[in-house]
Amino acid sequence: MLNRRGFLTSSLASSLAAGLVMPGNLWAQLQSAPSGLPDRSLLNSNEDAYWREMRQQFLIPPDEVYLNNGTVGSSPAPVLRAIFESYEASEKLNEADPEDYPIWGYASWNKFRDPLAAFVGCDRNEIALLRNATEANSYIANGLDLKAGDEVLMTDQEHPGGEMPWQLRARRYGIVVKKITLPKPVDSPAQVLNLFNDAITPRTGVLFFSHISTFSGAVLPARELSALARSKGIISAVDGAHVPGMMRLNLHDLGCDLYSSSPHKWLQAPKGSGFLYVRDEIIDRMWNTIATEGWDDPKIRAERFQRIGSSNVPALAGLRAAIQLANDIGMDRIERRHRQLGDYILAAMIKRGAQSWTSPDASMRCAIVTVNVPPLPRMELESWLWKERKIRIRGADPHKLRLSTPYYISKQDIDRFLDCFDEFRKKKGAA
Template sequence: MKDLFLLDPTVTYLNHGSFGACPKPVFEAFQQMQLELETQPVSFILQKTPVYLAKAKEALADYIGCDKNDFFFTPNPTVAINTVMRSLKLQPEEEILATDHEYGAMDMTWHFYCKKTGSKYVRQNISLPVQSKEQILKEFWKGYSEKTRVVFINQMSSATALIFPVKEIVEKARELGLITIVDGAHVPGHFDLNIMDLNPDYYTGTLHKWMLAPKGSTFLYVNKKYQDALDPLVVSWGYETKAPTKSQFLENHEHQGTRDVAAFLCTPAVIDFLEKHNWKEQSDKCKQIVLDNYQRFCDLLDTKPLCPVNNEFLGQMASIEVNTDEPLALKAKLINDYNIEIPVMNLNGKYYIRYSINAYNSQADLDKLYDAIVDIKKNTKLIK
């Protein structure tokens, strides 16, 4: 599988979770779209793009389990959540309930919103190590109050790589009359996803991570009851158009002036690649490698697993706490001295090495990481 990717073969790439990696056939389809655009920009943008976009949305709708008219593409989840954030009408002191495991850019987004509105962002503590799904749910709902209006939850934490019981949280939030916003950045292509079954109010997930799409491809699903109230982040020709071709919701959000949407348009090629190479089987193999090595790395770094070592909490990523005062220097040493690309993540004052495994990886890659850490511990003071 490694030959199907464009990754530098001299680098041990254990960081798929950050920005993904695009296979050669998909990247070629992406470049073909860009070439077609440059060959005749006017006809491509005005005539061909709507046709290609419709095909891309139909393919993705089937893949993620929702109506093709209930989502639109964005470059990344940060743009998606900012779009939702700017249309919320929270009053001063009303609360957004989240966990203290959310992605840093999302925390910043909500802090920005709260400064503007006087509302409150509640980062409810989920203690580590996680013992059970029930523990997460019990601790999460301790953050609920009569002022809670919105639940914002990541389905898989970037820093800790833990899977959260989002379905149960969405169900209870619905019973409480709360708005639910799910950050599923790491989910499509990583786990089975059926948005209609999950039934959130808003859901965003990337294609350029685990679905292997080119960089800059994400979707934002919006429940029909909130579509009319969602203002466009960028006001352009679709706003109050005199010649609508689709719903006002889609007109508002799919027309943003001149931009390169090739990453969106090659979605059918992305899904074809996943199906051709039986990616569910590839993913399951990767998940098993993650589980097989987790305790081994915890022992090496003198720490405990962040959760029970099973596929209820872990997918194709795992994070291990590392005792270091120099996380940036540790990351730099791994890439500069050992050619290992891997993040050292910060969450709530603690640091975690997070390895990602995809079909281009093997056990040998983790063995190389293991040997590098042994060497660093022996010959430096970067790891205590």
């Protein structure tokens, strides 16, 4: 077996020989990334230096500031190496077992489910490896027994990949989608709990909500909401697209029935590596959505939901490497860093007169900050920042900005964004 450096060196050599070197010279970039992580002791002596060194693991050019991790993360060198090693190992199709092929979609893949289950605090048999939160949410909305007129209660801040699977079911089979309106910002966990509690009716079959809202960054009290649902015999289904890799997560502790996620956001995993969690007691109540061999086999537990036909194993190798990286850094450290950076940018924007849509309660926010900045036209600002200043943010019309702060950016990066924000505002005469 080739070691990493050997693999990359031989890949680089053969790519050069074949004239296949990619634009930007990816192989060389991966080779030049530090082979190990920064020394932990740096965290105590000079925390900023520690994260600056970590930044070198990412391909994002040094002069670019990426404040849009809420849309998609960037897989760093250890993850990319694992993906390429997996291709190197699998594309030769020379496995010893005559029935062994690199196909995810027909098997248990416990070597990938085990580290994921340990990382998110559940049992391997409760995990189905899927491609993203949208797919997992579709399994949930299609899979539960609900009759016409039964209600699904959600917030008005769900992502289309969370809401639309239910809307499809509503249009086709007559279930009813009901929404509570979340205040902008949400003030306290009790406020959210009361809103849900007051909207529950005898027809409510499912509580569906984002653990972290894509719209406002609000971290909802998922454990309390799941307990509320359980106390009333209602299924709790949580869209956790943003959670793994942003905050510590323990699904058994959370107590929800179903959970979906996209680790290609905050865990910086490869694109297309998602998962569905189904609490063991719920597995036998769920219909499958994609059906092939094993679709209805109760013995394989949640594995039957990952029987999706031939799929891309190297994405799973990348997911495992992303989990390893987060464990090596430490999720407590990552979460702390996310909170520091989020608080830093939020305070600076409030100082500039922005209206915060992120909760004033520190327990209800983490690394996604949203602010409303009328009268600034957000799309003009977003385009100008990217085209003229190499800073990526995301917003929503007319004036909302969503600022995501992954652990590897620095306070200097944030200051650069703030200076540019001031510059743009001055240009627009709105200072």
